[in-house]
Amino acid sequence: MRNKQLVISKFSDDIKDASEIITSPIRMLGDNEILVQNKYIGINALYDRELYRGRVPYIDVQFPYIFGVEAVGVVVETGKNVEKVNVGDALSTVKVGTAYQEYQIISDNDAIKIPEATAEYLTINPTGVSGYLALKNTAELKEGETIVVSAASGGLGHIVVQLAKRKNCHVVGICGKPEKVELLKKLNVCDRIINYREEDIADVLNNEYANKINVGFDSVGSYMFDAFLANIAPLGRLVVSGLATELTAAQFEQITGPRVYESIYWKGASVRCFMNHLFREQQQEGREFLFDLYQKGALQVKVDATSFEGIESIVNASEYLLAGQSCGKVVVKI
Structure with missing residues (x-):
């Protein structure tokens, strides 16, 4: 063979x-x-x-x-x-x-x-499990918080927004095409959907979610990271789960400006990074939880x-x- x-x-x-x-x-x-x-x-x-x-x-x-x-x-x-x-x-x-x-x-x-x-x-395994572990361990998402998710219609994002809504959170999903907007609408878990090709991310977050983002869940980086960081709430957590815009560039963008702690120190906020393999001991728990939800029809x-x-x-x-x-x-x- x-x-x-x-x-x-x-x-x-x-x-x-x-x-x-x-x-x-x-x-x-x-x-x-x-x-x-x-x-x-x-x-x-x-x-x-x-x-x-x-x-x-x-x-x-x-x-x-x-x-x-x-x-x-x-x-x-x-x-x-x-x-x-x-x-x-x-x-x-x-x-x-x-x-x-x-x-x-x-x-x-x-x-x-x-x-x-x-x-x-x-x-579900491992993408959905990554979402489960990231929200539990890195984001430490709590009941009723406001979470903003970039790439919300992707393999990871569409699981994250559903799990967040199970905690009665205010869920903001960001995507970039009409078909992706429709996917999020069908999930029926996002309180606000932002199509970044039609609305400016920074303007929307500055006007509607200034200092209100308890959890920013970002797999895009660059301008998305900046917009999330600018509007993070006191004790908020900005979770980096990917760097899509940077990894598709020839090199990482070189930034000249204040260090990130100047933006978050007085809020007691934090920037955190998620890597699935660092939570191996919890992956079976995540699988069992998500498999059960899916089999019950409670997870799309x-x-x-x-x-x-x-x-x-x-x-x-x-x-x-x-x-x-x-x-x-x-x-x-x-």
Whole structure:
């Protein structure tokens, strides 16, 4: 049996130049290993971009390097000591350097059983789990607070706004296209929706939410970060969950001005950063909570409607996401 994989073959600013598709034989399983046939893989274009540029400091990229983080699939073979899963079981896999391939071999310790291998469960784990953990641990979101969420119609954002509303918060969702506005309207959890292509973010927040933002949840950075910071409430928390505008630029913007503490010191406010892997011990709790909500119909999970199929389509899916076209989680069907 052979395995088709998308790998990084050299560092470059262009995914087409940095990557290639290779076909490799699948090795024999160890006693405690599982062979999984991937059914859907999740696209994390910004993180991938930093990888194929060689700019992720904690990853030692050795060529050829299989990239991708999350997938869902089914078990097709198990090692002789594996007892927790059986052939045919649906699994979620979350590990850097594993997803962009047709098959993967995992340790039985890394097996996460899910009810079925669908794009929705791929969206929940790990993207939805990230939202849950970020709101709980980093944002420390409290009942009835005001939260402003950038990229609110994306894979992460559309989960965050729903979880925030479950705490009876005043939820402000920011997005940039009419289709994304409609997605947020259908979720029916945002008290205010801002289309940044039609309204100026800074003006809206300055006029309607001056010093009222208890939690700013930002994955965009740059001008969005500045607008959130300017309107953070006393004891407010500005959570950085991504740096989309900076990571798509040739280099980080160089700022000359007062240090950030001058903006937040007298408010007792804080700027915090969220990284999913720092909360590994709580990820099962997050999965169980979100799986239960989804199965009860209390959580809407939105997968982008654009169809991408096969390893060959990963590059197109990545470029689509980087272009800001997505509504919901972007996935590739294998």
